[in-house]
Amino acid sequence: xxxxxxxxxxxACHSLNVTPIMASxxxxxxxxxxxxxxxxxxxxxxxxxRIIDGTNEVTELADANYDGKVDKDDITHxxxxxxGEEKELTLIDMADRIVTxxxxxxxxxxxxxxxxxxVIQCGGVDKLVGVSAYIDKYADNMVCVxxxxxxxxxxxxxxxxxxxxxxxVSLKPDVIFTSSSxxxxxxxxxxxxxxxxxxxxxxxxxxxEAYRLVSRIMGTEEMVEELISYxxxxxxxxxxxxxxxxxxxxxxVYFCHAQGATDITRAVVKYDPLDMAGGxxxxxxxxxxxxxxxxxxxxxxxxxxNPDIIMLHGFGKTHESFSIESVxxxxxxxxxxxxxxxxxxxxxxxxxxxxxxxxxxxxxxMAKIFHPDEFEDLNVEEEGNKILERFYGIEDxxxxxxxxxxxxxxxx
Amino acid sequence: xxxxxADAAGKRREVLDEYESFIGRKIFFISSFILLTVLLxxxxxxxxxxxxxxxxxxxxxxxxxxxxxxxxxELAPIVVWNIRLTRVVMxxxxxxxxxxxGAAMQGILRNPLAxxxxxxxxxxxxxxxxxxxxxxxxxxxxGKLLLVGNAFLFSLxxxxxxxxxxxxxxxxxxxxxxxxIAMTYIFSAISxxxxxxxxxxxxxxxxVWLMGDLGKATWGDIYIVTIALVICIPLLxxxxxxxxxxxxxxxxxxxxxxxxxxxxxxVMMIASLIAAVIICFTGMIGFIGLVAPHMTRxxxxxxxxxxxxxxGLLGAAFLVAADIxxxxxxxxxxxxxGIVTSCVGGPVFLYFIMRKKKEYW
Numbered sequence: 168x169x170x171x172x173x174x175x176x177x178x179a180c181h182s183l184n185v186t187p188i189m190a191s192x193x194x195x196x197x198x199x200x201x202x203x204x205x206x207x208x209x210x211x212x213x214x215x216x217r218i219i220d221g222t223n224e225v226t227e228l229a230d231a232n233y234d235g236k237v238d239k240d241d242i243t244h245x246x247x248x249x250x251g252e253e254k255e256l257t258l259i260d261m262a263d264r265i266v267t268x269x270x271x272x273x274x275x276x277x278x279x280x281x282x283x284x285x286v287i288q289c290g291g292v293d294k295l296v297g298v299s300a301y302i303d304k305y306a307d308n309m310v311c312v313x314x315x316x317x318x319x320x321x322x323x324x325x326x327x328x329x330x331x332x333x334x335x336v337s338l339k340p341d342v343i344f345t346s347s348s349x350x351x352x353x354x355x356x357x358x359x360x361x362x363x364x365x366x367x368x369x370x371x372x373x374x375x376e377a378y379r380l381v382s383r384i385m386g387t388e389e390m391v392e393e394l395i396s397y398x399x400x401x402x403x404x405x406x407x408x409x410x411x412x413x414x415x416x417x418x419x420v421y422f423c424h425a426q427g428a429t430d431i432t433r434a435v436v437k438y439d440p441l442d443m444a445g446g447x448x449x450x451x452x453x454x455x456x457x458x459x460x461x462x463x464x465x466x467x468x469x470x471x472x473n474p475d476i477i478m479l480h481g482f483g484k485t486h487e488s489f490s491i492e493s494v495x496x497x498x499x500x501x502x503x504x505x506x507x508x509x510x511x512x513x514x515x516x517x518x519x520x521x522x523x524x525x526x527x528x529x530x531x532x533m534a535k536i537f538h539p540d541e542f543e544d545l546n547v548e549e550e551g552n553k554i555l556e557r558f559y560g561i562e563d564x565x566x567x568x569x570x571x572x573x574x575x576x577x578x579x
Numbered sequence: 580x581x582x583x584x585a586d587a588a589g590k591r592r593e594v595l596d597e598y599e600s601f602i603g604r605k606i607f608f609i610s611s612f613i614l615l616t617v618l619l620x621x622x623x624x625x626x627x628x629x630x631x632x633x634x635x636x637x638x639x640x641x642x643x644x645x646x647x648x649x650x651x652x653e654l655a656p657i658v659v660w661n662i663r664l665t666r667v668v669m670x671x672x673x674x675x676x677x678x679x680x681g682a683a684m685q686g687i688l689r690n691p692l693a694x695x696x697x698x699x700x701x702x703x704x705x706x707x708x709x710x711x712x713x714x715x716x717x718x719x720x721x722g723k724l725l726l727v728g729n730a731f732l733f734s735l736x737x738x739x740x741x742x743x744x745x746x747x748x749x750x751x752x753x754x755x756x757x758x759x760i761a762m763t764y765i766f767s768a769i770s771x772x773x774x775x776x777x778x779x780x781x782x783x784x785x786x787v788w789l790m791g792d793l794g795k796a797t798w799g800d801i802y803i804v805t806i807a808l809v810i811c812i813p814l815l816x817x818x819x820x821x822x823x824x825x826x827x828x829x830x831x832x833x834x835x836x837x838x839x840x841x842x843x844x845x846v847m848m849i850a851s852l853i854a855a856v857i858i859c860f861t862g863m864i865g866f867i868g869l870v871a872p873h874m875t876r877x878x879x880x881x882x883x884x885x886x887x888x889x890x891g892l893l894g895a896a897f898l899v900a901a902d903i904x905x906x907x908x909x910x911x912x913x914x915x916x917g918i919v920t921s922c923v924g925g926p927v928f929l930y931f932i933m934r935k936k937k938e939y940w
Binding site for chain 2: 300322323324325326327328329330331332333334336337339347348349352355356357358459
């Protein structure tokens with residue numbers, strides 16, 4: 168009997184032990200991370216010493232100075248990386264390309280709005296020297312431009328995939344971030360290191376991997392690790408409450424994508440903030456795990472789903488294609504619960520792409536709409552301002568959003 | 580009777596004179612096309628956001644040939660060699676290739692509508708590219724190689740299908756064109772389906788690719804395209820006399836000892852190959868394969884021995900000019916050159932058709 172208990176204790180201890188390792192299965196893909204964990208530290212030096220004396224197998228990232236062999240020079244290079252004094256750093260980017268970048272990074276070009284936002288949130292707004300031409304068009308609707316109006320004054324290097332290479336070269340950046348499939352050509356043509364970043368489209372496991380890579384390159388990894396934990400905690404704050412709510416008490420929500428649509432027939436089939444805020448996405452049955460998150464459906468389908476709440480994606484004070492009013496007046500939809508009870512609201516969604524900062528704030532916003540009783544004491548504006556300040560370093564950004572949109576504003 | 584002889588001789592001389600002046604006219608046009616191309620390249624290379632002087636630009640170019648002889652400003656080697664020259668050279672090559680392919684296809688099918696677009700070659704390449712970008716499937720490993728390899732492979736499918744079909748049914752120009760149009764529809768539909776189910780990032784890449792762009796070309800691409808052109812264009816010119824004879828009808832050509840079907844398939848394959856090699860690197864640049872041969876025929880007549888090379892030169896001039904517009908119209912934003920060729924080419928083409936006095940086709 169004693170033996171059995173002992174065995175159980177061993178098993179219990181073992182499983183406790185395993186969990187944290189599973190949680191940090193992120194590998195920092197920088198040459199010098201010889202033991203393939205999530206950081207470069209003294210352990211990597213020990214690991215390389217053991218590779219040299221033959222005890223350890225050579226790992227993919229052991230060749231710190233990327234000269235094709237693992238030797239004493241790599242230990243020197245790892246020591247430099249740990250002290251932050253290395254002159255260059257070789258890494259594997261998110262398109263599995265091996266890129267060598269100079270250190271430290273002082274000048275950055277980001278022709279993608281999403282990556283530009285990432286650079287800003289990773290504390291690199293001062294290092295941006297060229298941005299997307301997108302800003303030219305949408306400056307008035309962008310949170311990051313509201314936070315840093317000086318972005319409008321930076322040279323526009325074109326649209327991603329269609330950049331003005333000559334202009335990019337003239338800005339003499341240390342690194343170019345891109346999400347297009349043309350990373351190799353861009354690097355070959357401009358002779359500037361190009362790091363390929365895949366942009367997450369919503370909150371999911373690994374969605375901050377891009378942040379980890381960008382911040383490591385910018386040298387702000389400690390700050391960004393804290394930011395990631397903060398975002399996770401904030402999401403947890405909502406889900407701790409919404410996960411207690413039984414599914415049959417959660418409202419059915421139809422999230423309608425407005426871009427390129429003339430009526431409410433573009434369904435968003437997957438949007439994490441909606442689920443985390445305690446809603447049931449009525450279009451969830453159309454989500455197959457990959458591919459497009461926006462699907463065209465018929466009005467008949469909306470009537471069949473009969474959602475309790477409709478969220479319209481968008482921003483701004485003008486609603487060109489359709490508005491809450493026009494949907495409410497649609498004679499075809501009068502049988503739908505959300506229309507009968509006038510439960511229809513605007514929300515940001517993917518307007519100008521997924522931004523975890525506004526995504527966290529939006530989760531609180533939707534939670535209060537979906538479950539007014541559970542979130543009675545929640546002050547969305549105050550919470551939103553705090554969240555956006557944490558990400559952008561600027562006060563009152565959520566108030567700016569409210570002033571420039573028709574989102575719900577609760578009087579307290 | 581001697582008077583008759585003198586008359587006949589005089590008439591012959593007259594005809595010969597006219598023929599010679601006609602040839603002279605062709606040579607005049609061809610040399611002016613060459614001049615135009617050179618001039619446009621010269622202008623194109625000196626334009627850009629970085630304000631190098633014309634002299635500095637050419638010093639940078641010659642510096643590569645005679646190192647340390649010239650004063651080259653900072654950044655100029657990268658900008659001029661990697662960015663501007665690749666654009667211009669790819670523009671010239673793509674212009675030549677697309678126009679030559681179009682001219683040969685129109686000649687062989689005796690149909691003014693034939694071009695890499697109407698025969699499904701572009702649509703095939705488009706589907707290949709969409710598959711590579713959206714689904715990540717296809718030949719050639721990954722990244723650019725996957726994209727280019729896939730586009731190339733798929734762009735050849737229509738030609739194979741057309742040739743295959745015509746093996747069972749006689750290879751008449753009509754069946755070939757109709758088969759090409761059918762392939763275009765099929766490929767476009769599958770591409771649209773893929774676009775519809777793709778996420779926004781992939782879609783953006785596909786859209787950029789579909790619009791056609793010279794900025795993605797690297798020297799490596801240029802070598803490959805050059806080799807393809809150097810091999811294929813002489814083959815087409817070699818066959819151009821047969822094309823002329825076939826212009827008077829299959830029966831007439833057969834009676835003159837030409838294997839019409841074989842020649843048609845051969846020229847089709849070579850022209851498709853040229854178009855495929857170019858389209859897979861530049862994306863879809865429309866209208867040049869159609870416009871350049873027609874404008875050439877309006878200027879110099881229908882003799883394929885001249886039409887094929889002259890179309891190439893005019894195509895090059897046209898594409899380089901379109902690229903200048905694409906770069907400068909909304910600078911620093913670069914408009915995809917395929918949009919410009921269609922926007923500018925369409926009206927210019929209409930003007931030429933309206934203005935022509937006699938049936939040139």
